[in-house]
Amino acid sequence: PFFSFPFLSFLFLSFPFHMSVKGAVADKFLANHGATSALLADPTWTEHSSDIVASAVLDWATANGAYSYCHWFQPMAASGVRHGLTGQVQNMMLKFNKENEPEFDFKGKDLIRGETDGSSFPNGGLRATHTAGGYLAVDTSSSIFLRGDVVFVPSAFVSYYGAALDEKTPLLRSNQAVSENGTRLLKALGAQDKDLEEGLIANIGLEQEFFLIPRDAYLSRLDLQMAGRTVMGKNAPRGQEMCDHYMAAPSMTTPALACMQQIQEECWKMGIPLKTRHREVAPNQYEFAPLFGVNTGQIDQNIMVMQVIEEVAAQHGLAALLEEKPFADINGSGKHNNWSLASAKTSDGKSFNLMDPADMYARTNGNAAAFPSVIAALVAGFEEHGDILRMAISNPGNEFRLGACEAPPAIISTYLGDDMTNYLKAFKEGDTGAEYNPGKKTLDLGTKSVQPFQVPAEDRNRTSPLPYGGCRFEFRAVGSAVNCSMVNVALNTIAAEKFGELAERIESGESAAAVATDYLNKSWRVIFNGDNYNEDNQKMLTRRGIWRIDSGVEANHSIVMDKNVELFEKLGVMTKAECEARETILHDHYVGYVELEALSMVDMINQHVIPSVKNAGLGEAQTSEFLADLDKSVKIVKDAMSKIHAEEEPYEKAKMARVLRLETMVDVREVCDSAEEVVPEEAWTLATYKDMLFLDQNDSTWM
Secondary structure: OOOOOHHHHHHHOOOOOOOOOOOOHHHHHHHHHOHHHHHHHHHHHHHHHHHHHHHHHHHHHHHHHOOOOEEOOOOOOOOOOHHOOEEEEOOOOOEEEOOOOOEEEEOOOHHHHEEEEEHHOOOOOOOEEEEEEEEEEOOOOEEEEEEEOEEEEEEEEEOOOEOEEEEEHHHHHHHHHHHHHHHHHHHOOOOHHHHOOOOOOEEEEOEEEEEEHHHHHHHHHHHHHHOOOOOOOOOOOOOOOOOOOOOOOOOOOOOOHHHHHHHHHHHHHHOOOEEEEEEOOOOOOEEEOOOEEEHHHHHHHHHHHHHHHHHHHHHHHHHEEEOOOOOOOOOOOOOOEEEEEEEEEOOOEEEEOOOHHHHHHHHHOOOOHHHHHHHHHHHHHHOOOHHHHHHHHHHHHHOOOOOOOOEEEEOOOOOOOHHHHHHHHHOOOOOOOOOOOOOEEOOOOOOOOOEEEEEOOOOOOOOOOEOOOOEEEEEEOOOOOOOHHHHHHHHHHHHHHHHHHHHHHHHHHOOOHHHHHHHHHHHHHHOOOOOOOOHHHHHHHHHHOOOOOOOHHHHHHHHHHHHHHHHHHHHOOOOOOHHHHHHHHHHHHHHEEEEEEEHHHHHHHHHHHHHHHHHHOOHHHHHHHHHHHHHHHHHHHHHHHHHHHHOOOHHHHHHHEEEEHHHHHHHHHHHHHHHHHHHHHHHHHOOHHHHOOOOOOOOOOOO
């Protein structure tokens, strides 16, 4: 039968209880308390109707066998180390009454507020043990959801003074900034007030890449367990050079397919539409992709998807690796952030997309300059604030991935395609009256069996950090292990600033065409439609003056540059103190991550590589040479860590850690990999790349 999944019998009952939009689930349970989901459209329900909503949530929870709840929040510096990337305390919705009988206990105050210890989370000095208060408040733009016996309430996490201690709060502020400034620009371009009464929303779609490897092999590798990345390991005879893994048929002889099916099932139960699954380019690499939606909800869902991937993999004898570059010399994993802006609601009940030229032309009463104005604003933002975009993707794992033939380099250009580029070129040269109609072309394969069909005029440019992909920009450089909030904070804030600037000039009497032309002329250099992997092109783009920050440490430091602090402050996204705290947190996270890798490397050399060399039966001279090199390597790594510990300034510590990671440890790895190359297989006690990367060719037991 069509509805053959066993969970579909109760699927629609257990879908999320939407807090911000009308929904059948919310209507069903609110009706029992004299309300409808229309109540949830106005966030002020938290002030006057929280008890009603809490009662409905309790009914919904118990109908699905849930008796606990938690405020579910997103601390900073969680990437690669915190399971699920979230914080939570699960409380039962029960108490004993005066007669010592159990009864339900879940009020409005329990739903909308919470309190915890803010000093025990990364906070960059915003909290201390003697000033530790951390406060949780329900995010009404996200949907609460069920998993097992727990109701999860997505929440913002702030200090006693309202400073953001999380990833979500700046995102919510940036959503408001881009809505207000974008609405202002649209009105200046001719859009009607009735189509913009509820402002704008930022929509995203997040693709999630990851590796699945045999769990017993994973458990033999301290580096994977502690840091998610192999700090040593000789390449297998086979990698991805045969282009044989991408979108290949999933094998029924390995646990990977069953694992992915269960992940999808678990996610659909929570209302997460994990629609697409397929193999990725590298061996044992896979991808899920959902339907797009409002950024807060999509980020919440992606975080839960990552948690489910890890948990379900273990149930199938596998380990899921979400880190960006777990293996050398094959593709790493990303999380492409497909970003667009749209009206929240229009007079006819339909939304319109600011990045869709047809929508913009129709909703601005035939203003041909409307769409070019939006693109000009975004291009200008990318050109001026490429450093902020680079900061947003500078988590530790991404440092090995950017520019490594599976991700764009750390040069922030944008691809518009020749079709749009030529249109904008003509526009800024004076042809401002023509509507932009994206071209299409017809492919005729020369056979009746396949009839001619149309494709976009533009090819796909997978080398660009920010390609326009038809009604959206795809930020391709985002790493797989991150919470994508800061990525979208950067996009929203940049857009908000430029939308406000354009609006002010148009409101002051300048024509939209003249303002858009000015912005295009000043920022044209950031548009590049060629091959970003080509080294000559990279040199050319660098000479153009496009933002290029190769070091993730330097990118993180850029958040406290005067222009960036001013940007975040004037748009109400982050204060100077919050920017400074976040920089400290980012540096501390990087240093801590490198230390995990370095200490794992030292232990693996001492506990595995050296004993393996001793037991390998090599000649005396070769054995002595290897042992001397390995002992020296351990000392070099330990000495480097001691120097890092002695430094007090987070920025300086991070710079030292980067040298250790990208120079010293790379040299030490060469020694270890050379040893693996000559030690007999039976004497090598670590799982190898061959053991970990080829589920189709190996059984699940590596030893």
